[in-house]
Amino acid sequence: GAVVSQHPSWVICKSGTSVKIECRSLDFQATTMFWYRQFPKQSLMLMATSNEGSKATYEQGVEKDKFLINHASLTLSTLTVTSAHPEDSSFYICSAHHPLQGVRKDNEQFFGPGTRLTVL
């Protein structure tokens, strides 16, 4: 199957610092990756869609200057939480679109295991 990894799996940082989270598709090339945020006991909320070689598309209400997304290669997208604050503490999950799965065929998004961010 298609494997997506995230690094780090957890991170603790001080308020005001920036944190970078990596999302990698290990055995396929992903032109599109998605970043989600999951609060405790709540659903996944799509933050942004990351397209390789172009700017990310952010969902309404997500600050693009705070959550910087870079998709510089077909196997790597990064999410940087800038000037993190305690309210940014959350579980961040990425998924990668597998192009060969295609439209209305098998599952085309494969999820990473998530990154737990705690801001002190």
Next chain:
Amino acid sequence: GNSVTQMEGPVTLSEEAFLTINCTYTATGYPSLFWYVQYPGEGLQLLLKATKADDKGSNKGFEATYRKETTSFHLEKGSVQVSDSAVYFCAARTLTNAGGTSYGKLTFGQGTILTVHP
């Protein structure tokens, strides 16, 4: 946009009990529907899917039927096991085009925590 509503949890069952987790959706057009499972400490995994009305998705003893008339996609299993304990997410997907490539944006329900006791 789409929205997905799931049955409130948590759900606690004894082993071999019957499971139903309700899911309803609102969407423009005809979305594909999914159930994802998240085991403790792991990422989301696709459990089953259905892409059109009356399709039945099934996997690992779980089933769900795409009901267009009731806009529902309820998850069922006849006999749950302790190993089924996890969080279950219902999701709907409609297609978006970008630069000639079609991909789906998933909208998730709030998740239902299932705990199965021996």
